[in-house]
Amino acid sequence: MRPLVSFRNVSCRLSGKDVLRGMSLDVEAGETLVLLGRSGSGKTTALKLVNALLQPSAGEVRVEGMPTAAWDAIRLRRRIGYVIQEAGLFPHFTVEQNVGLVPRLEGWPAEKIRDRVHALLEQVGLPPAQFAARYPRELSGGQRQRVGVARALAADPPLLLFDEPFGAVDPVTRVELQRQFLALRREIGKTAIFVTHDVREALLVATRIALLHDGRLAVLATPAEFLRAQGEEVRAFLACLDTQVTGC
Amino acid sequence: MTPELALEIVELTVEHLLLVGVSMAIAIAVAVPTGILLTRRTQLQKWMIGFANVMQTVPSLALFGFLIPIPLLGGIGKQTAIVALVLYALLPILRNTLAGILGVDRAVRESAIAMGMTGRQLLWEVELPLAARMILAGVRVATVTTIGTATIAAAIGGGGLGVFIFRGLASVDTTQILAGAVPAAFIALLADGGLGWAEKKLSPV
Ligand SMILES: Nc1ncnc2c1ncn2[C@@H]1O[C@H](COP(=O)(O)OP(=O)(O)OP(=O)(O)O)[C@@H](O)[C@H]1O
Ligand SMILES: [Mg+2]
Numbered sequence: 001m002r003p004l005v006s007f008r009n010v011s012c013r014l015s016g017k018d019v020l021r022g023m024s025l026d027v028e029a030g031e032t033l034v035l036l037g038r039s040g041s042g043k044t045t046a047l048k049l050v051n052a053l054l055q056p057s058a059g060e061v062r063v064e065g066m067p068t069a070a071w072d073a074i075r076l077r078r079r080i081g082y083v084i085q086e087a088g089l090f091p092h093f094t095v096e097q098n099v100g101l102v103p104r105l106e107g108w109p110a111e112k113i114r115d116r117v118h119a120l121l122e123q124v125g126l127p128p129a130q131f132a133a134r135y136p137r138e139l140s141g142g143q144r145q146r147v148g149v150a151r152a153l154a155a156d157p158p159l160l161l162f163d164e165p166f167g168a169v170d171p172v173t174r175v176e177l178q179r180q181f182l183a184l185r186r187e188i189g190k191t192a193i194f195v196t197h198d199v200r201e202a203l204l205v206a207t208r209i210a211l212l213h214d215g216r217l218a219v220l221a222t223p224a225e226f227l228r229a230q231g232e233e234v235r236a237f238l239a240c241l242d243t244q245v246t247g248c
Numbered sequence: 249m250t251p252e253l254a255l256e257i258v259e260l261t262v263e264h265l266l267l268v269g270v271s272m273a274i275a276i277a278v279a280v281p282t283g284i285l286l287t288r289r290t291q292l293q294k295w296m297i298g299f300a301n302v303m304q305t306v307p308s309l310a311l312f313g314f315l316i317p318i319p320l321l322g323g324i325g326k327q328t329a330i331v332a333l334v335l336y337a338l339l340p341i342l343r344n345t346l347a348g349i350l351g352v353d354r355a356v357r358e359s360a361i362a363m364g365m366t367g368r369q370l371l372w373e374v375e376l377p378l379a380a381r382m383i384l385a386g387v388r389v390a391t392v393t394t395i396g397t398a399t400i401a402a403a404i405g406g407g408g409l410g411v412f413i414f415r416g417l418a419s420v421d422t423t424q425i426l427a428g429a430v431p432a433a434f435i436a437l438l439a440d441g442g443l444g445w446a447e448k449k450l451s452p453v
Contacts, residue, residue: 051362077364088359092377102363151363 002065004029004159004191005050009059012045012215019045021215022059029158032185032192034202036237037212043195044085046212047161050193051080063159078102081152085163085195087144089136095121095147096132102155120150125180142169146177153188160192166201178204199237203227211237253427257412261431264408267398268435271330272391275337280383283345284371293346300339308397311335312404329398329406336397337390344386348379380450388443395436399428 003026012020020042027033035043048054049061052068060067063076081102089098099120100113108116118128124146136144145165152160166177178201185192185205196202202209203223211219211226213233221229227238286293306314311332315322321331352375360374376383402410412428415421 053358053362074364074366077362080362082359082362084355084359084362086355088353088355088362090356090360090374091353105364105369 003027003062004064005193006062006065007046007049007059008062010046010049010056010061011058012042012049012054013057014045014054019215020049020056023212023215023217024059025210025217025220027191027193029191030189031207032194032205034206034209035193035195035212036197036199036202036209038197041212042215043197043212044163047082047163047193047195050159050161051077051082078106078155079157079159081155081157081160083145083148083152083160083162083165085167087136087141087148087168089144089147089151091136093135094132095126095134095136095139096128098136098147099150099154101151102157106155108155116154117150120153123153123184124150126150142166142173142177145169149181153184158191160190162192162194164195164197166196174201181205199241203241253423257427257431260407260409260411260428261435264395264398264410264432265435267326267329267333267401267406267408268391268394271333271394271398272337272387274330275334275341275390275394276387278334279338279341279386280345283342283383284349286342286346287349287375297339297343297346300342303335304339308332308336308400309403312400316404324405326401326406328404329401329408333394333398333401337394340389340393341383341386344382344389345379348382349375351382352378381447384443384447384450388440388447391439391443392436395432395439399432 005027007023007025010020010023011018023046025033035046037043045054049056049068050063052071052073055069060069062068063071063080068076090101093101096114096117099117103113103116118132121128121131126143126146131139131143131147136147139147145168149162149165152162165181166174169177182205194205203226206223208220208222209226210217211221211233218233219226219229219231226234282296286296303311312328315328315332316324322328356374356378357370360370365373398406398408399410399413401408402414409428409432412424416424416426416428
């Protein structure tokens with residue numbers, strides 16, 4: 001089967017800095033590919049290449065077989081759910097309006113949008129009766145991120161991009177959200193590219209892990225393979241796994 | 249106060265309001281779209297803001313004077329007065345439009361684009377609503393200033409409450425000066441209060 005997303009020898013240069021260098025990678029339909037890497041390794045940049053917020057300076061990124069540069073950017077983005085690192089909710093929209101944004105842009109009838117939004121809010125653990133009419137400023141950081149996830153799912157896009165969706169929450173809630181994510185994934189079976197710098201999270205949610213180091217793809221492996229993989233950067237990440245287990 | 253004076257106060261107040269209203273309508277119609285355009289053209293920003301800045305530093309009486317000999321725009325009368333008032337009102341509105349739109353949170357703008365909003369949707373549904381309060385604050389400042397500056401329009405035959413003031417100055421007649429100054433101050437206070445209230449009402453966040 002044709003990969004849903006395919007990076008082909010992609011480099012990306014931003015203000016004179018090579019942020020990504022010669023990255024090649026296929027994302028198969030139905031999998032959750034985790035981009036793991038230190039801060040500044042190029043994870044967010046890689047995501048933005050997929051929905052054409054950025055264009056590669058060399059190589060190409062294909063979505064459904066077509067280079068992102070050849071897509072109509074608006075159409076491409078409406079087919080991709082994106083949860084950005086800082087949630088990025090519209091402060092002047094209610095939770096309901098935020099989540100219903102893409103369906104509205106796509107011209108769904110109001111009633112269908114409402115049903116969809118309420119179902120999604122239930123799914124991410126924010127009862128609509130309590131949360132639908134609130135504004136983002138009336139939510140906690142973790143609740144905001146969950147609204148961000150619901151918004152990304154709203155128009156039922158075939159591809160999801162998650163940029164550290166659980167970054168701003170305490171460890172307990174984080175585990176809760178990860179469980180929710182796994183349940184959600186089983187339910188909807190979508191393709192996702194999931195960015196994190198937390199190796200535990202990567203091992204938990206990934207079907208495959210792509211480790212980025214300084215703009216290069218260092219390792220591409222299933223979680224089981226990843227645990228046995230060699231290389232300095234993998235070791236560095238696995239080492240923090242040990243410290244976490246021993247309770248640091 | 250004689251009935252004649254009362255009548256004249258009403259007449260000149262209406263004329264004053266007209267001067268200010270027309271000038272502000274033109275200034276808003278020019279400055280807001282220009283400000284929006286400038287958020288998309290970073291190189292032009294310095295030039296336009298510079299131009300508007302210079303306009304503001306020219307003493308108002310001198311600006312009215314400079315405009316008189318200019319064909320089409322100038323001459324004696326209301327038209328020249330309106331041109332001058334518009335030039336003064338541009339800067340605060342332009343500057344606030346620019347600041348309001350550029351001040352929209354980067355993450356919000358980025359997520360709007362990533363959701364597949366078109367440029368137009370981004371402007372109308374995200375940037376303008378979030379900048380509205382700031383833009384209105386610029387309009388308020390410009391309006392209050394214009395109400396005061398418009399009194400000088402009388403010097404070049406623009407009419408309005410300034411007629412009283414210049415007449416009072418010429419004949420050293422305090423009653424006449426007050427007949428112009430008090431209503432002008434009153435209008436300014438009303439405008440400030442009204443627009444300030446609208447600003448709070450409009451505030452989305
Ligand atoms: N617009 C830009 N111009 C110049 N450099 C940039 C730009 N965007 C990102 N960078 C640089 O590119 C590198 C990778 O950035 P990126 O945002 O992809 O990192 P990241 O892996 O997502 O990091 P984090 O985990 O901190 O979010 C960083 O060094 C960053 O400073
Ligand atoms: Mg990032």
